[in-house]
Amino acid sequence: MRTEKDSMGEMAVPDDALWGASTQRAVLNFPISGRPMPEGFIRSLGLIKEAAALVNESLGRLSAEKSALIRQAAGEIIEGKLSAHFPVDVFQTGSGTSSNMNANEVIARRASQIAGSPGAIHPNDDVNMGQSSNDIIPTVLHISAALALKNDLLPALGRLREALAQKSAAFAHIVKIGRTHLMDATPLTLGQEFSGYVAQLRKSEQRVERAIEVLCELAIGGTAVGTGINSHPKFAPQVCAILAEKTGIAFREADNHFEAQAGRDDAVEVAGLLATIAASLTKVANDIRLLSSGPRAGLAELRLPATQPGSSIMPGKVNPVMSEMLVQVGLYVQGLAQTVVGCGRDGHFELNVTIPLIAHCLHESIQCLANGARVFAEKCVEGLEADEARCRELMERSLMLVTALNPFIGYDAAASVAKEALAEGKSLREVVLGRGLMDAETLERALEPLAMTRPSGD
Template sequence: QEVIDGKLDAHFVVDIFQTGSGTSTNMNANEVIANRAIEILGGKVGSRSPVHPNDHVNMGQSSNDVIPSAIRMAALALIERELLPALEELHGTLSEKARAFDDVIKIGRTHLQDATPVRLGQEFSGYARQVALSIERISGVKRSLAELPLGGTAVGTGLNAHPEFARRVIAAMAEETQLPFVEAENHFEAQGAADALVEAGAALKTVAVSLIKIGNDIRFLASGPRCGIGELKMPAVQPGSSIMPGKVNPVIVESLIMACAHVIGADTTLTLSGQLGYFELNLMLPVMAYNLHSSIEILAASARNFSRKCVAGLEADRKRCAELVEQSLALVTPLAPVIGYDAAAEIAKESYRTGKTVRELARERKILPESELEEILDLRPMTEPGIHKKQK
């Protein structure tokens, strides 16, 4: 318990980059536990009596089953207690903004060019769905992480371990942690391969990619304040420039994107490491542990920070959104089914050439009765499915 509480952290001195099985770390733990037990029993530290690091602390175990088990346990605990709650919080915040912005009509953008109108709330509903799917993907790896190789000892056969050792110990750990740990169905797979860790890394990478997309959209929509898109107002967190007074940068989004880039890089390490399992043992376990656990922690902290310090404080600049959507050449799109593609294209070209809006030119040309024109160029229906049919 003292080890779990971190009271003996100073005695764990082994580096991440060590033997590929993690034996150095395992023996470090065995020796710390043995010596602390000796100390409590009134013996001499370092005497290896009456508690021996191998004969007693490591009884029925091998680094080859303990280390991969510990990696999976820690990963599952971090996912359940840190990452999933952070993503659920972010999903809730994005969903709230989707509802709040549902009446804000703005210009859509495809290929970074003006497209047909969309509601700001619709865009945020897409972001919320990305996070909801991220939660599903992360939840999907819990089953494989819950399977523990413990009990396989050196090569998966269970030599020198009591036949019931793994089942009893894993059941006790599941009860203690309230996590669904079970004994691996096949110890040779669980120790010879690290596919569960690679799978988890891939899910984390996908979440990181989603968060980068969301963050990028938000910071571009908030660009400005005068010479950018400016459809969103982002909360100011800190002064943005050491030389330009009054400048405010999207620092929370930038920190999120950097964290996600780190996670994507860590996934590459996990992928390469997963390939280096020779016969009955993977030889990259410590670096896999480091990259997997740090990725979970970084994503959780970043998602929580993004939700609380950026998304929660976002506001729509309704006036700016209305100005931009009215100027868009894409407003000719609902006219095309009524006046024909070529006629609509001609209006778009003249609008671009003269600077007049599509609405102004349509009125000047009197292509349709005013009532029908207003109906066709009503922005809200343009954000919903349907085709305006030409009147007889």
């Protein structure tokens, strides 16, 4: 152990740790979950400290030598080389001050090592120049979540959409019975059914893009309470410009710094969009699970790829494990979203004090949705097969084909035909012809299943 000092006095810190006294106090104060802040959050902290040093240098507030040292150390954080030196728990001070000081101390010590001069860089005076935890941590929240949405979730949803689109095209010729209220309805093609899933994924991608846009306003420049005390007026816009250039995301200074620090409404909105995506993925997963149920006592219109034994006692059983996985992901994400909603309410006066938890919830949601969508595409959708014979069998047995007879015999007569067919175990054709309601040729044309999958002419 070595002895470090901060404004509260001396603190023993592990010899090999790059952090200092302030971080060590947080480690001792918050032994709660064992979960450090998300990796993407830590790397984004490095990104901001790098940009801040460059801007402070350009404004003449930081020497070129110190700026270069800070930027080199911050670059190692960005690359993930120093992640082991960020031990602070998610459940910490609600402003994230412990994580901000963790970054300041790690960068200061590492920069001083590079310089070969202990204490060459000060964590507060140099690394944290023109900044406060109260504007830096909300800024990191927005940047890190936006990057995770762009780099992780968007590509994963795109892959699942493409896999579903390929199946939609492959299944375009297969006519099957539709279902509403879990009961037989009129026919459609399996390709049409899958096209609905494709559209859901496309809208999910659009929601991700909207979430990124929501996060583009950054709190940096507000410092302690939004007034910008101790920050140069050109500092925030220049930092935002650098961040936008490096990330390819149109980050900009917040229109109102008091809102940007006191409220977390943007995070709540993003959580809602993620919950919507979770609901969409769950719907797709549940449909595929039901359509593949069986194989002999269920619907069995789809055949799942076998990924693992389905039972420890029933040999040969194949379970919809990938659908079950994605459903659980959806439930988890919706729970995390509700947590963010609760966090958003705790913005008392000039600062929300649940930001580390919000960061955890958003990153966890994004990661699970991205991994879940990618694995579901790879291990389920891409290997799906249709049982055409089963689709045809169920369609031909359905009494809801009678709907196509409405223009010929009217709703009431068609309902009577369906009831008689069900009660007496007859086909629709038998009942209609037996009653002399239509001639055979017209009836065959009316009951042609493929014709029912599109609007009819006059």
